[in-house]
Each structure stands twice: as C-alpha cells, then as structure tokens.
Amino acid sequence: xxxxxxxxxxxxxxxxxxxxxxxxxxxxxxxxxxxxxxxxxxxxxxxxxxxxxxxxxxxxxxxxxxxxxxxxxxxxxxxxxxxxxxxxxxxxxxxxxxxxxxxxxxxxxxxxxxxxxxxxxxxxxxxxxxxxxxxxxxxxxxxxxxxxxxxxxxxxxxxxxxxxxxxxxxxxxxxxxxxxxxxxxxxxxxxxxxxxxxxxxxxxxxxxxxxxxxxxxxxxxxxxxxxxxxxxxxxxxxxxxxxxxxxxxxxxxxxxxxxxxxxxxxxxxxxxxxxxxxxxxxxxxxxxxxxxxxxxxxxxxxxxxxxxxxxxxxxxxxxxxxxxxxxxxxxxxxxxxxxxxxxxxxxxxxxxxxxxxxxxxxxxxxxxxxxxxxxxxxxxxxxxx
Numbered sequence: 001x002x003x004x005x006x007x008x009x010x011x012x013x014x015x016x017x018x019x020x021x022x023x024x025x026x027x028x029x030x031x032x033x034x035x036x037x038x039x040x041x042x043x044x045x046x047x048x049x050x051x052x053x054x055x056x057x058x059x060x061x062x063x064x065x066x067x068x069x070x071x072x073x074x075x076x077x078x079x080x081x082x083x084x085x086x087x088x089x090x091x092x093x094x095x096x097x098x099x100x101x102x103x104x105x106x107x108x109x110x111x112x113x114x115x116x117x118x119x120x121x122x123x124x125x126x127x128x129x130x131x132x133x134x135x136x137x138x139x140x141x142x143x144x145x146x147x148x149x150x151x152x153x154x155x156x157x158x159x160x161x162x163x164x165x166x167x168x169x170x171x172x173x174x175x176x177x178x179x180x181x182x183x184x185x186x187x188x189x190x191x192x193x194x195x196x197x198x199x200x201x202x203x204x205x206x207x208x209x210x211x212x213x214x215x216x217x218x219x220x221x222x223x224x225x226x227x228x229x230x231x232x233x234x235x236x237x238x239x240x241x242x243x244x245x246x247x248x249x250x251x252x253x254x255x256x257x258x259x260x261x262x263x264x265x266x267x268x269x270x271x272x273x274x275x276x277x278x279x280x281x282x283x284x285x286x287x288x289x290x291x292x293x294x295x296x297x298x299x300x301x302x303x304x305x306x307x308x309x310x311x312x313x314x315x316x317x318x319x320x321x322x323x324x325x326x327x328x329x330x331x332x333x334x335x336x337x338x339x340x341x342x343x344x345x346x347x348x349x350x351x352x353x354x355x356x357x358x359x360x361x362x363x364x365x366x367x368x369x370x371x372x373x374x375x376x377x378x379x380x381x382x383x384x385x
Contacts, residue, residue, distance in 0.1 A: 073297035134279030149269035157208035181259035222247030259376030291330035294375035299328035312340025
C-alpha cells in the first residue's frame with residue numbers, strides 16, 4: 001500500500017522545519033524557521049502548503065507547493081512554486097520523494113495554475129514534467145571596474161541604509177517592486193518579510209535630498225545583489241557601487257531577472273563580465289496565457305522585427321505568435337505549424353536561456369524566433385522556496 005500523503009497543519013511547524021534543517025544543513029542561512037519566514041509560518045494557512053509523509057507517526061518526508069502570482073509586465077499568471085523537497089536520511093531510496101512529487105504534480109495540474117517552477121537537478125524533475133528553461137543574467141563587478149565605470153557616468157549621489165520598520169518606506173519599496181517587468185506579486189503585508197528571506201540584507205537607497213529612490217537586497221555573504229529596483233535606472237549603477245562599499249567583497253555579483261535588459265546598459269559600465277544562465281525548472285500548463293504575456297512584454301521592451309510564427313506544442317495545441325509595432329501576443333490556431341515539438345523542446349526553444357537557433361535548425365518561416373527569443377521568463381531569487 002502506497003504511503004499516504006497528508007497536508008501539514010500549524011502543529012507540524014517545528015517537526016517540518018527540523019526535517020528541512022537536517023536535510024539541507026544547519027546554520028543561520030539554512031534554519032528554515034528563521035530564514036524562510038515568508039514561506040514557512042506556524043499557521044494552518046502556511047503549513048497546508050506542505051505535503052508530508054509519516055512513518056510510525058513521525059514526519060519522514062515533505063515537500064511544499066506554494067501558490068504564487070507571477071507578474072509579467074501588466075499581466076499576472078498563477079504559478080505553483082515547489083520547494084523544500086526533503087526525505088529523512090534513514091528513509092531514502094524508498095520512493096518517498098517520488099510519491100510526494102506525483103501527488104504534488106497531480107494537484108498542480110488540477111489546480112488551474114498557468115505554470116510551475118522549482119529548482120533542482122534536471123534528471124530528477126524532468127520525469128514529472130519540469131524542464132530547465134528561462135533566463136537570468138549575472139553581472140560580476142570588481143572594485144577597479146566600479147571606480148572606472150563611474151567615471152563614464154553622470155554622478156548621482158546615492159546612499160544606502162538598512163531597511164527598518166518604517167511603514168511609509170515599506171510602501172514606497174512595494175511600489176517600486178511592482179514596477180519591475182518580471183516579479184512575484186508578494187502579499188503587501190509580507191513584502192518586507194520576503195525581502196529578508198534567507199536572512200538577506202535589504203537596503204534602502206536615498207538620493208542627495210534624502211528621498212527614497214530604490215532598494216536592493218544583498219545576500220547574507222554580501223557577495224550578490226539578488227534584487228534591485230529604482231525609480232530611475234540612472235540610479236542603479238550608483239546603488240550597486242554603494243552596495244560594494246558596504247559589503248567590500250572580492251567581487252560583487254548582480255542578478256538580473258529576465259525582462260530587465262534595459263537595466264544592463266547603465267550597469268554594463270561597471271561590470272567585468274556578464275553570464276546568462278537558466279532561471280530554474282519550469283512546467284508550463286497554460287501555454288496560451290503564458291506565451292501571450294511573455295510576447296507582449298517582449299514587444300513592449302524592445303523594437304523587434306514584425307512577423308508571425310505558427311507553433312505546435314504536442315498535446316497542448318497550435319498557437320500563432322505574432323508581433324508588430326502595436327504589440328505582440330499568442331492566439332490558438334488550426335493553421336499548419338512552422339515549427340513544433342513536445343513541451344520540453346518548446347520550453348527550451350522559446351524560453352531559453354539559449355537562442356532558438358542554438359537549439360535547432362530554424363526554417364525561413366520560423367527564423368524570426370531568433371530575434372524574439374528567449375522570452376523573458378525568470379524567477380526572482382528572493383522568492384525561491
């Protein structure tokens with residue numbers, strides 16, 4: 001008889017977080033009850049997101065399914081974030097992780113989500129439907145590079161201070177966050193809690209007159225900016241330079257989520273190198289809604305060649321991707337396909353991190369995809385569960 005998969009409750013909080021601590025390693029950055037206060041809270045609402053398996057009354061395996069709202073430009077997609085997949089060392093290789101993921105993936109498909117995200121080994125999660133895709137840019141800065149780059153920019157006086165408990169500042173930062181092209185629409189009342197996830201260090205940026213003009217989030221080690229937003233992109237290089245002065249790492253990395261390409265221009269003066277990597281493991285369920293939002297955002301951000309491509313996503317249908325000077329979008333169609341494949345292939349083709357021509361040989365009819373893609377799909381690191 002298969003192990004019964006249950007949903008946790010508030011009274012299971014200590015046992016669940018203790019298992020997660022034991023599996024992922026102890027220490028302040030990995031103490032789930034401290035470092036993941038946005039995701040793991042000792043209440044029924046939060047703990048019901050955690051699936052558990054018991055043996056002899058003890059929780060020996062768990063995994064979380066966290067409902068999220070992914071903002072893509074002016075659209076919002078429903079997303080299932082999966083994380084905290086843990087099995088007690090004494091009970092591994094008994095099929096418990098597979099049992100949990102089978103239950104969770106079935107609930108995701110029944111739950112009406114547009115897409116799902118998790119992070120982990122491709123070979124482990126691909127059999128449940130997830131594929132490595134999406135994109136994120138890592139900019140690496142050094143002290144010499146920052147000093148040299150600032151000489152080529154108009155100086156903006158920016159100072160950073162740790163985020164406190166001021167409600168007005170929190171509301172201002174929330175407004176700035178909502179302007180990001182790709183973001184998780186976090187509950188407003190938990191916004192600053194999420195900024196502090198993984199014991200990160202959120203910093204408030206002020207201009208010379210003392211006005212709040214942005215924020216950035218440093219990881220615990222002070223080596224990576226995992227999120228940043230500003231009222232004007234011209235503040236960003238100076239915010240990053242100020243972050244380096246605060247943390248003094250050997251190198252400072254800045255992670256930019258997909259869709260933030262306009263930010264790179266100012267930061268490009270400061271960086272020594274830039275690397276594009278995938279943003280996680282993705283499972284797209286409603287291809288029309290997801291592609292419609294992503295193509296529309298892509299069309300808003302950058303002048304692109306007009307055109308249309310008919311794609312066939314096996315078991316999901318055919319869709320017309322179209323883009324012109326008025327915008328872009330995705331609509332169902334019965335027209336013959338210009339290119340097609342299963343959901344794994346189409347995820348890599350359209351969502352990155354590589355260009356489509358690096359995935360397959362494009363036909364003349366589908367060649368415009370190389371200008372449009374990868375589409376801007378990403379997962380902010382602050383929200384990783």
